[in-house]
Amino acid sequence: MGKLIGESVKRVEDRRFTTGTGQYTDDIVLPRMTHAHIVRSHLAHARIRSVNTAAAKSADGVVTVLTGEDFKDIGGVPCGWQVDFKDGTTMHEPKHPILVADKVRHVGDAVAVVIAETKGQARDAAELVEVDYEELPVVTDATEALKAGAPQVHDDLPNNMVFDWELGDQGATDTGIANAHHVTKLEIRNQRLVPNAIEPRSYIGDYDAARDFYTLYTSSQNPHVIRLLMCAFVLELPEHKVRVVSRDVGGGFGSKIYHYTEEALVIWASKQIGRPIKWTAERSESFVTDAHGRDHNTTAEMGFDDAGKITALRVRTDANLGAYLSTFSTCIPTYLHGTLLQGQYTTPAIHISLNAVFTNTTAVDAYRGAGRPEATYLIERLMDTAAAEMNIDPAELRKRNFIPPFDGVNQPGYQTQVALQYDSGNYIAAMEKALETIGYQDLRREQEEARKQGRYLGIGFSSYIEACGIAPSAVVGSLGARAGLFESANIRVQPTGKVSVYTGSHSHGQGHETTFAQLVADNLGIPMENVEIVHGDTEQIPFGMGTYGSRSLAVGGSAISRSLDKVKEKGAKIAAHLLEASVDDLDFADGKWTVRGTDKSKAFDEVSLAAYVPHNFPEGMEPGIEFNSFYDPANFTYPFGTHIAVVEVDPDTGTVTLQRFVAVDDVGNIINPMIVDGQIQGGVAQGVGQALLESANYDESGQFSTGTYMDYAMPRADDLPSIEVSQNVTPCPHNPLGVKGCGEAGTIGATPAVVNAAIDALRPLGVTDLEMPLSPPRVWSAIQQASA
Amino acid sequence: MIPAAFEYYRASSVDEALALMQQHGEDAKVLAGGHSLVPAMKLRLATPEKLIDIGGISGLQGIQDRGDHIAIGALTTHWQLESSDLVQQKASALSQAAGAIGDVQVRNRGTIGGALAHADPAADYPGAILALNATLVIRGSGGERTVAASGFFTGLWETAVQDGELLTEIRIPTDAANANSCYLKFPQPASRYPYVGCAVAMTTSGGTCSDVRVGFSGVGESAFRDSGVENAMRGQAVSEASAKFAGDQATNGRSVLSDWSVSEEYRRAMAKVFAKRALLQVGR
């Protein structure tokens, strides 16, 4: 490896982000552009009797007003992943209408759109649209929605079921629980969260009649997939006549993976009115229309033998998918959750059965971690609870159950009970390092001392595993994905030796422009400034599956690596020709090809110039240096780690203060340590947010009671201590870079560590369980109940 | 987040503002720092047809030492109060309440007059204003009148300021209790408005509380003085036990606000905890 890989190079994209000169979709202003404002339902469930748009249509500046009737011939947005019922019945899949005509199914459902000359005029006229509703009974909780007589979200889809699903060996699991020496059981509510990307979703639809060509500017993590879904499954547009551009995007956390109805709306309506249309969500709209995350009701039981070894894990979950099926909603509670229940342990029998359920709520889909946080949360809460119940130290209990180290090369990958095969892992090493970093023995003594003074310190663990680098196309295809999950990378070497890299990955804050440039510059021995990373434009990038599931480097970076090999191979051929030597006699180092044992060499830019000025190329040698690669991984990658949280709880108020947080993660090889640290720290902050602060709540009438930051608590800087991060390195054995992915690890690991710590703090007061978020009133009530 | 259209007027004196208010009547709203009114307008919870901006009236600015009281102009910002040496020394509860509001941007724009006139049940200042025994100066077309803090907060979102009147000045007596005062805030994690805000001003002699005033913000429909706590503390040696006993009287016999995130029981309990803590803080 050269001198850039492994360096904490400062992020090249940050200059524009921190100086306000980025180009987000809402910054784009097109000639003759109009503005859309969407009229949304304030009710959670109601039949639409009529929509009167007459007054709005004649208001100042209004170009047109459209309603569900106008979209009757368009089916709506489908789901991207089919998970059928246990008995083989096809998944219940309502299309998500672009504007609803029959009935609204959640607060925020789109009923009409006003398109006007200015944003203000659209907003004003929207107030004049009159919708006559007939209110219907409401259900917002997944378990309630399954009960007989519950209100039906979709009249034609019985029992609010999307599908039922199971994984693992039920018989062996039941036996393992029945014969266990000790069984730990928890009722877990993994609460619903709002993703809260700092940039609200924003779209511009621009139809060019002269070329019969559509351009969609979108704040998306996934431009090619949006184009494919929108063209092939929603609007039936010719794909080669549609360009999707998604340049600077202000955060996604999953919520911008999916194809949203508003994207199709602005494209379709732009053709109707013959002008570009911009729609940008107001923050209040983001709260009720960006796909939410989590929302599982779970019963989890773990059996142990008398030596503290796990005998079985049994999980029952009702997963709330909301009113419509968002693009990846169905695979999150199943293939990204059920398949992770092995954790880091040798659990010999595992079974999950799950109901995916419709409710009168905003759609639920992947949110940073996506399924894996839910799996980790239940496993790691069970571990700390079991440790306390069996009076075994929680670190010790984990050590007794860890899968022994395996590198995936000399030792085979680890076959789990729940379909996956882990690539490589060294779980004990991460645990040992975390214990050492936090000073575990001293900390336990400090806890003892504090208790004597009436102070409640707690220590909580989380040893997580995740599956990322999503994923082999063949595997996901067999599991119902309606897409492949490879990545592409095109490398164009310009005549002067400058390099343009076109990646199908998408950066919305992660720092690809830096990491990928380091990778390329290091490999080619050229300065980073000579490398430009281009992403987010279907006209420029051959194809792309976008960024989510911590896949960019493991899959997108591996595709770049493949193209780099091709570039170097072609470069060597040209250099050999110029040097009148054989390719086999050349060494490539520091950006030049040298004839071994001589001082004869050709630099990268000399070779690239020759490639485009091929005056005396031998016959059969093509000019130019440009290569595209598609990389389809052999397996997921499996990052892991141990996180330890230290909290103090004020028993008078129920306030939980996070005092320390140690994260030891193993994400394989590292290209830019600073960016990895940043990803872990941001991820931990989000995980702590779920543990302590965040919760998306509906009241009995289906109103969203946490629709502003007055009620939805986000973590702020002063809620967090300085997060102590470090990494071990167990390379991924199956991709060329040996990397695993670090985007979600922090979020997955952090949440249970914090909750475990708070419960540990309060055990002397009799508290054994707490529901997230650990808001002061909730913790205080738990203390009152325990001491009552 | 675009407010409905409105007309904008900027007054350069209190008289001009009062004249504009008279002229436009109910259609108009006064704009000070805009940090309660503008968010409400952006959400279209407030749709005034006219705004009368008083922000440029120099006569409503500033903090003055008038010997027996400090005079604070209605347009004085939260940040000015938080950072004023005079207020820190003579009315620490007020500077602490100001410093606990929102974030730096909010404190640089928001004004004490706006906050008090707005009378948000969750606002920080009112409890401090009560504990500090302030006097509020109100001007209307008929002239100026003064109202004691105890008579200012008349209900949910309601104050003694009538239509067509402006709150112009807040007067804080420079007594010994106010020089020994504090404001403790226990913030709701999302909004960071108080679950409970408790202000205490106390005089002590030889470790015994000779007089005390206790005001609560964020607990009831409007801020209140809590005589139950005051009576239990007055005349007692300040100790952990006496402060707890006095604190435990907090909110007794009063109704307390609750919402989806906080029960009445919890808010009551927290009022007691923070009353005790505040009593101990100034009683040492």
Ligand SMILES: Cc1cc2nc3c(=O)[nH]c(=O)nc-3n(C[C@H](O)[C@H](O)[C@H](O)COP(=O)(O)OP(=O)(O)OC[C@H]3O[C@@H](n4cnc5c(N)ncnc54)[C@H](O)[C@@H]3O)c2cc1C
């Ligand atoms: C993000 C954020 C966080 C906040 N956090 C807190 C907090 O933690 N605690 C807290 O207490 N507050 C908080 N606030 C509110 C803040 O204190 C406001 O500044 C204050 O409530 C209003 O003052 P203003 O000068 O901005 O008034 P404006 O918004 O301009 O006016 C408010 C109301 O008072 C009227 N008014 C204004 N001045 C006068 C006057 N002199 N006479 C008569 N009527 C008048 C207006 O007509 C309007 O009805 C927060 C606000 C924001 C935006």
